[in-house]
Amino acid sequence: MTQPVPRLSVPAALALGSAALGAAFATGLFLGRRSPPWRGRQEQCLLPPEDSPLWQYLLSRSMREHPALRSLRLLTLEQPQGDSMMTCEQAQLLANLARLIQAKKALDLGTFTGYSALALALALPADGRVVTCEVEAQPPELGRPLWRQAEAEHKIDLRLKPALETLDELLAAGEAGTFDVAVVDADKENCAAYYERCLQLLRPGGILAVLRVMPLLLAACSCLHSTVSSPASPLQWRPWWGNITSESQLSPEACMSLPQPVS
Template sequence: MANKTLGLEKHLYDYLLSVSLREPEVLSKLRQETAQHPMAAMQIAPEQGQFMALLVKLIGAKKTLDIGVFTGYSSLVVALALPPDGKVIACDVDEEPTSIARRYWQQAGVANKIDLHIAPALETLEKLLAAGEAETFDFAFIDADKSNYDNYYELALQLVRRGGLIAIDNVLWSGQVADPQVQDNRTKKIRALNQKLHQDQRVTISMLPIADGLTLAMKN
């Protein structure tokens, strides 16, 4: 995985950030603290977060899913882009990094917009469906354990409304998806979902080489 856009030389990547990134101070501080975490590579890139915020505003999202929270950057960047009555349902199983997330959500004044569920995300998503929340979400971001990517996608597709957007992270997987010599389970799961999405007529898709690869799937 990568926490900056793949395939750009450092001087060009730095230029890209210098002329495009408008990162609020609270997000910058969160990113700097996360850089000291042993799993810092799980952090999304700041240009990806800004792009997601733009998408959320473009589609007029009010209700979103964040599947895989870590230290909370994706939840926070989306919450900041939502209107005052917006809501993020955030899913994670780990109390340690999400305690960092909670702290920054409070600092940013958006904790009231984020409903964190500490439980296996599949359970949380299935409970949302059982509660009658199918087709009520505008946007979903999938960035959790790769072994369940396809399951998360299928449940998100039920929860998102027509015209809603699912964003799937790490679809280029540091380039390993294109290397036939790499046959570990996580890489194979991502490859399989990429192939499935290419043929899935339920959605309109675009795979973008931003950060570690981001697929956008709009529900038809």
């Protein structure tokens, strides 16, 4: 059985994470000064390309990925739509944040093979619990052997049904205000409803991470003067984002975007 790699202490993890984020910020600042802030092109990014020496250096000095988690990431990348999962650096950031707030309960909307669920489970104590939601049974079964290899399968509570049903069941069961972390990486049509329910389930001081929202918001900005509209128009995201940024329950620093390197 594969033994987990030694964990960093929180101060050491913070130092490594801060160094990586600081270097990424400096790179973004440099690039931002050399180009217009709103170019409107998909390739604009504050981080260097994935295959650049700088990015690989940052990852090599900051990543501490459990062997089973790495195997699951590589397995997931081989699947159709596998590149839609969160990146390894995003997973490590969320795991470190979970450790910092001493999280014991987490929500993960959008299981797929369970990469994000496993990353969270490894960050939780032995009696921790990750409730993860998926509508397709096959992808999680690909990852289950690696959950087991990481000795974290008992922490992962897989719910094979629409995420809204699971969230409503948790609220009905009296679990409001008991979760420490919630990660939303599911269908964007229900994102506003996920946000409202997760906010009820999170405790004060909890963390809510919503992935892949910024591209939709930028698309909404470009659609403002369009004469074409549809039920799935990106414009629906503008009022929702406005509600989030003005939400009195959220700390000012709670709303941030996690940029991805250019692939």
